[in-house]
Amino acid sequence: MIQTDTAISVNGLEKSYKNLKVLKKVDFTVQKGSIFALLGSVRLW
Numbered sequence: 001m002i003q004t005d006t007a008i009s010v011n012g013l014e015k016s017y018k019n020l021k022v023l024k025k026v027d028f029t030v031q032k033g034s035i036f037a038l039l040g041s042v043r044l045w
Helices: none
Strands: 006-017 020-033
Touching: none
Parallel strands: none
Antiparallel strands: 006 020
16 A cells, blocks of 8 residues: 555535636645645625
8 A cells, every 4th residue: 555645635626606606626635634724705695
């Protein structure tokens, strides 16, 4: 087994709310032992 320091790997993440795309092809890698947050503004309709 090959060991890696990667805890999470995301490629091409997309998110939309109805017709509004809020994430477009987001890639990121989170290393073991690190703290990661994906933040955005809160829009109340």
